[in-house]
Amino acid sequence: MTVLENIIASKQIEVERLLQVSIPFHAAKQPIPFKDTIANSSEVQIISEIKRASPSKGDIRTEINPVAQAKQYEACGAAAISVLTDTTFFKGSMEDLQAVAEAVRIPVLCKDFIIHPIQIDHAKAAGASIVLLIVAALSKQQLHDLYHYAINKGLEVICEVHQVTELEVLLELNPEIIGINNRNLKTFEVDLQTTAKLAALIPHRDTLIISESGFRTRSDAILARDAGAEVLLIGETLMRATNVSKAFNELKVAKERSTKHAR
Ligand SMILES: O=C(O)c1ccccc1NCC(=O)[C@H](O)[C@H](O)COP(=O)(O)O
Secondary structure (H helix, E strand, O other), rough: OOOHHHHHHHHHHHHHHOOOOOOOOOOOOOOOOOOHHHHOOOOOEEEEEEOOOEEEEEOOOOOOOOHHHHHHHHHOOOOOEEEOOOOOOOOOOOOHHHHHHHHOOOEEEOOOOOOHHHHHHHHHHHHOEEEEEHHHHHOHHHHHHHHHHHHOOOOOOEEEOOOOHHHHHHHHHOOOOEEEEEEEOOOOOOOOOHHHHOOOOOOOOOOOEEEEEEOHHHHHHHHHHHHHOOOOEEOOOHHHHOOOOHHHHHHOOOOOOOHHHOO
8 A cells, every 4th residue: 555545545534534523613714815826926936834744754843833833934925834734644633724824814725635525624614725636646526526616615726746647637627726746645756857747738827836845955946946836835844944934035936937938
């Protein structure tokens, strides 16, 4: 079994539990727009992640105060905050997301492994403005159903791919936002060239491309920018940084004219 298969098996059990309880959250705010705020920016934007631990790296910063960390990200100019809400593999929680969503004025992404609408209901009720759908974790029918379910709830959706075959399935949906994960979720191998390889196959110029995972240096950010990414999703590097603002600014690059022409 791959780690992704393991995670999905655990989500199936989690969904059974969620279907038997009433939703314990009630978001105070309406979803906050994400994609439309990116278009006019002159810099590549950053989604900063709250990531306590991960299957590939083990514990990263389990003791973190997610609200304090998210406020630092917001002060740095993050476009959104990603919160890993899975407990078993990432030591996060929906409570982390709720606390962050209440504390910041930027959109919050529920970074989880969604396989059922009930998870979208919980994410929205906890205050998420964006949810993630991982193409490798879903059948084509599930992908289409969950995508439209989330959109109809007023949420934005990042559809994540890692391979050409996944992108081909996804393009039939004509999604507004595509996340290209540089990390292979089955082997953990990270290859920043994944963004260039897949972005070149995305035909619609108004599709927002997010490059996810593996950003350590400014040249990594420039590589993704030149491949067509307008947003970077960054977890571990910001979580481990002793000076978050310095690490953030190091990875913040101008959105040059080449951004669109690279595609
Ligand atoms: O990070 C992992 O080990 C991982 C393993 C299996 C499934 C998903 C995983 N990570 C989720 C993510 O996509 C990342 O947290 C996110 O893109 C940030 O990556 P990074 O900047 O490399 O922490």
